[in-house]
Amino acid sequence: NPDLQTVPHPVTLRLPGAPGSGPGVSEADTEVNMRAAFVARSGCVLLSADYSQIEIRIMAHFSRDPALVDILTQGGDVFRRVSAQLNKKSEAQVTAQERALAKRVCYGVMYGQGKRATASELDVELEVAEDCIAQFRAAYPGVNKFLNDAVVNCRVSGYVETLYERRRYLPAIYSRNPKEKAHAERQAINTICQGSAADLIKKAMIDIHKELCALEAQHRQHQRPTCGSEYWAARMILQIHDELLFEVHSGYLDAVQQIVRRCMESAIHLRVPTPIKFRV
Structure with missing residues (x-):
């Protein structure tokens, strides 16, 4: 399970002149x-589909907090909306720092991060x-109740469950x-949100695979151009947390995007939408 998020972003290095170029050659x-080492085959593109704030959306689903559900249903910049509500100002007045703080607080509260870690x-x-x-x-009192109830219920049963009722015993x-007890309490909440996010994307992957197989049958029937030496229109090549990566024949890009959006956004019906973002 490679973590491609650890692959460094582009960096600029100052290198000496070419060997044998003699003295006085400036660095470049x-x-x-x-x-850039990760590329699609000739005639194909890499398509990335990424869920937006999926764990926050799952928390809203479980907590049923009306204010948070409303913000996530309206769309737009979620953390800017949260910041505007917390600071009692318009979205246009929210600064970048206030938005960043609202985002950190959202995730910090969900995962039991304390005030010192947030401030740092x-x-x-x-x-x-x-x-x-x-x-x-x-x-968002509904969120607070959900977090407390998750810990209390775990103490009673000894385990927590995800959306698809997968259990984790703690x-x-x-x-x-x-310290051990506090860690388990944080794990209880994390498992519900992160484990349910895993349920969601695994269900989406199954649905996408079925539809891509149908598309592939159509592709073969019409004998369209292929990627490299293999005969397929699109294939799912990697899952990275809440993101899926596909290699897609350029001629099928629109069709594959429609399939991926439909399957990912309807994999599991929550109380809030589960929008995705594409990058090609």
Whole structure:
């Protein structure tokens, strides 16, 4: 399961002159892009489909918080909307720092991150981070109840369940060691959200595979141009967290995008939409 997010972005290196060029040759700036090593075959393109804020959307689904559900249903810049609501100002008045803080608080609250870690990550005063966390919990009481209920229910049953009722047992929830117990409590919430996100994308992958097989049969029937020496219109080549990567024949790009969008956005029906973003 390679983590391609660790592949470095392009960097510029200052390299010496060519060997044998003699003294006085100036250094030259050279861009090194490791990501350029990943390319599609001739006649094909790489298509990336990525869920937008999927774990926040799953949290909204489970918590049923009306304010958060409303924000995610309206669309637009989700974290700008959250920041505008928390700061009681229009979206146009929200600064980049306020948006970043709202985003960090959303994920921090969901995963049990404390005020000190939040303040450190965003380089703000401890009081600012503390106030933002308190404001978020007050603005979205359904989220607060969901987080508390997840821990309480785990203490009762010893496990948590995802959307598709996959169970994860957390024996440390009964530990007398405060650190171990706190870690298990965070795992309880993380598993529900991240595990359900895994349910969602795995279901989408199954649905996409079925439709791509049907497209492939049509492709073969009409004997369209192929990618390289193999005979296919599109194939799913990688899953990276909440993102899917496809290699697609250029002539089938529109058709494949329609298939991927339909399957990913309707894989599991939540109380909020599950939009995706494409990159080609």
